[in-house]
Amino acid sequence: MPRRIATLLTSGLLLLGLLFAALLVKVPYAQMSPGPTVNTLGEHNGVPVLDIKGTETYETTGHLNMTTVRVTGVNYRMSIADAMRGWLSPRAGVVPYETLYPDDRTADEVDQENAEEFSRSQESAKAVALRELGYELESETIVDSVVRGGPAEGELRAGDVILEVDGEPIDEPARVAEVVTRHEADEKVVFTVRRPVERDTEDDAGAAAASDTDDAAEADADDEVVDVTVTTAAAEDDGRAIVGIQAGTAYVFPFEIDIELADVGGPSAGLMFSLGIIDKLTPEELTGGTFVAGTGTIAEDGRVGPIGGVVMKTIAARDQGAEYFLTPEANCRSLRGSAPDDLTLVAVGTLDDALTALEHIRADEPGELTTCED
Incomplete structure (x- = not known):
């Protein structure tokens, strides 16, 4: 066989092998993409x-949109070709698999942790919003x-209110x-904990038949110590000695605030929930009808993470x-040069920063905004 033909055949076989490897060999990466x-x-x-x-x-009116990221599932194993497409695409992010699914936790545990973080972020968002509006809140x-x-x-059960431990009153999680x-x-x-009384079907039926006045008067009777x-x-x-619980804070709110959003996990919507609550509880509209989106955790002191x-x-x-995106200050550096065109990235470090930014947005004063480019 002529040397030239042999070389071409060998090169072709090597290329074919590389193509098969790119499609079949799995790599320890996962992919993120824009979510709802x-x-x-x-x-x-x-x-x-x-x-x-x-x-x-x-x-x-207007929008205060919380944003999400779509990620590949726990059982998805990315090929070399998939990883290359992700790295080259401006609409995808390729990250180490263990970033999303750590080896020391099962998929169910990751999902549970995300759900718990989401629940905690809702409570923090409510508390921060109401305190911003001047409400005094009791905590447990x-x-x-x-x-x-x-x-x-x-x-012990998640949601139990801890009154005492070994007879000592508990006034904070620490x-x-x-x-x-x-x-x-x-x-x-x-x-010593307070928790809802477990009631049988007959008790539930009797409670449903009670009047609203009776329900209000006997609300405390539904709990037991x-x-x-x-x-x-x-x-x-x-x-050190442990019992295997995470203690936290629950607030007693002066009225009911329900956040109805399923299939979302993690704490990153905290800022947008706080702003949405404030907007609904105040006469002046925060956005002035503008489409504002954003992200960021919210701490109990109003810091945006x-x-x-x-x-x-x-x-x-x-x-x-969206025309404006409320961005945690600490995320600004990673966005320089990679954000979409025609989207103003507004840097915020606290809830007050976000409220000030919204004042400038509804007053049509974009030059007064602190952006990630500043």
């Missing part, structure tokens, strides 16, 4: 995203989550760990027609 955006001032699947009852609310220490397989599983860690492993800790004994275990890292997948979120926002 939802107007916190509007409806989602025919239901108001923010359903506020028991106080006066006001009509709103609760069992925020129970570790699967931990000592407290089956004993006090729970302080009291528990005085013990050694395999010692008993007594939690119980003592729960938990045997401590030793923490793997340092051997950074999030992941921010580039994909800006693309999703612009696709839906």
